[in-house]
Each structure stands twice: as C-alpha cells, then as structure tokens.
Amino acid sequence: MFFDHFNYWIVVILMMIGLYTVMSRSNLVKKMIGLSLFQISVFLLYISMGKIEGGTAPIVSNAPDVIYSNPLPHVLILTAIVVGVATTALGLALIVRIKEAFGSVDEEEILSNEDNL
Template structure:
C-alpha cells in the first residue's frame, strides 16, 4: 500500500503525460497540438521536481545547523533550463502556426491536407 500511495505524484505525472501525448496525436488543430505538447513537457518538468523532494527537507539554502535535510536543488536547476527550452519551443511553434494560417488560411490539419491534395493535383495536371 505504501508503495503505491507514496508514489501518487508519479501516477499524476504519468496521467498528465498521457493527456499531453493524446492531445498532440488526436487533435487536428495545430494550436491545440502545441497545447498538448506543453502539457507533455510540463509533465516531464513535474517529474524532475517531484523527484527532488526530500521528505522533511527545506529549501536548499545553507542556513540550518548539522543534520538539516535539504531538498535536492539540482533537478530544479535542470528544469529551469527545460522551461526555457519549452518557452522557446512554444514560441517557435506558435510563430509557425501563424505563418501556416497566413499561407493556407487554416490551421486545421484535415483542411491543410485537402489544400495539399488540391495543390498536388494542379501541379501534376500542369506537368502533363
């Protein structure tokens, strides 16, 4: 029982991860895909933060005396970098989405596929 209840946050993280992946795969809207990707990345960030927790540990600033337990600061620092990466990815993905909207007039994947098929057909007709 303790093995599962003590690890409840990992279950939550895995659920979040699956939600994110599902949204990326199943949604047709490109903006929603970006949101799914964000959820997925957040789950990885939470995973690191959760594992940095030391039960009974305080903030990792050297203040207390001997025997004070500190949380592990390293995963937090790593996740700072991962957050920066996430911000950059999101900004770039949204910028691309805007450009796609300008070029195709839509950000729905099925409509984009239709546009592409039309384009292909007109190209092959031209070359014949």
C-alpha cells in the first residue's frame, strides 16, 4: 500500500530539488544542472506509468504467457531525453558566450556588469 505511489513521490522530490536549484542558484551552469534534474524527474513519471507488475521489456519473446510493459511511454520519453540534451547543449553554448561577453557566469555579477557597459 505504502509503495503504490512510491515512484511518483520520488519524482516529486527530484522535481522540487531541480526547480529549487534553478530558481535559487545564481551560477548559470548550476541553473542548467538544476534544469536537467527537473527534466530527468519527468522521465521517471512517464516510465512509471507504463510499468506492469511481472511484465517484461516490450520486445516480443517466445516464452509463453509473457506480459509486456507499455511501449508508448518509452517512445515519448526517448523523444523527451533528446529534447533535453538539445536544450542543454544550447544553454551551455549561451553560457560560454556570456562568460566571454560579461566576464562572469554569475547572475548577480552579470546584472551589476550590465549597467556599466
């Protein structure tokens, strides 16, 4: 009973840690790391939906009476993982350029730099 929704609770905890990291840390790289954590937690949310007790990976096997877990959430999350890495790559590229242009990757320092151009 207690473990019925255990995965989802872990999702929630990871998600909160990720969001808190994004919003509270002023270092831009750390923000990106938080964003990645936030996205990873959603992957677990989807994959948990597709799991079936006593099931196996959705690849046809010859064993009798196999139950397969649902392939659809897997497909969706494959897409989401790729979208996530694409976002990470772009964000990091922007960080590299921000460092060159402002001399810092700390949000507060950048804000104070912006004013005296």
